[in-house]
Amino acid sequence: MQTARDQIVKLRGEKTKISDEAEQERASHQKRESEYLQRIAKLQQVVVERSxxxxxxxxxxxxxxxxSKWLLARSVLLIADRIAKSDELAKYMFELGEAAYDHGRKEGYDEGRVAAEAKQTMSHFDLYKTDYAxxxxxxxxxYEFLEFTIxxxxxxLSRKPDGxxxxxxxxxDQDPEAEGAGPSHQG
Structure with a gap:
């Protein structure tokens, strides 16, 4: 009987030892599972952020x-139209035309030209006192130095973020439907 009792005590000790080992293994498994779940949650968060x-x-x-499509399709035409209709170009063209007309008139009056070359004074040929050419x-x-407002x-505007x-x-050239809703997607 003593041997049986020793055997029972010994088996209880082994059982306790096995139970402790099983508990440690279970705790270790839970800890690893928790770490894996945390890693999965972090990866999901990274996926959501990247998405x-x-x-x-x-x-x-x-x-x-x-x-870019709008700039290529519309802005060049609109800017060219603004330049063509600009006050700067109109004034320049008027002054250029006037200078060309005066130059042509001067070259067209042979009598006046001869008088001017001979340095004769002719009151009605004052046109020849200026070098119109x-x-x-x-x-x-x-023309090379014209500065257009547009x-x-x-x-x-090109230097601004929403230029x-x-x-x-x-x-x-504003799209009325996209007013206040960001860039219009014209294509």
Whole structure:
């Protein structure tokens, strides 16, 4: 009987030892499972963030694409139209035409030209006192230095973050449906 009792005590000790080992293994397994669940949650969060960033990037790319199409399709025409109708160009063309007319008139009056070359005074040929050929050439050169208001405005708007939208408003090419809702997607 003593041997049986020793056997029972020994088995109870082994059972306790096995139970402790099983409990430690179960706790270790729970800890690893918890770590895995945390890692999965972090990965899901990263996936959601990246997905959001990707959608935002796609949206910005779509906006940039629409803006580029508008710039190529409409803005060049609208800017050229503004330049063609500008006060600066009209004034320049008037002054150039006037200089060309005066130059032509001077060259067309042989009698006056001869008098001017001979340095004779002819009161009705005052036109020959001015070098109209030089004035005409000067006017032609001025074209290179014309500064158009619309070109200056485009330069300023191009440096702004929402420059294309501002340029659309400045040129009067705003999509009424997209008013206040970001860039219009014209294509």
């Amino acid at each position: 959001t960033e990707s959608r935002a990037s796609e949206f910005r790319a779509e906006e940039a694409n629409a803006d 030089a004035r005409y050439a000067e006017k032609r050169q001025e 070109v200056k405005a485009v330069g300023k 294309v939208e501002l340029l659309k408003r400045a040129l009067g």
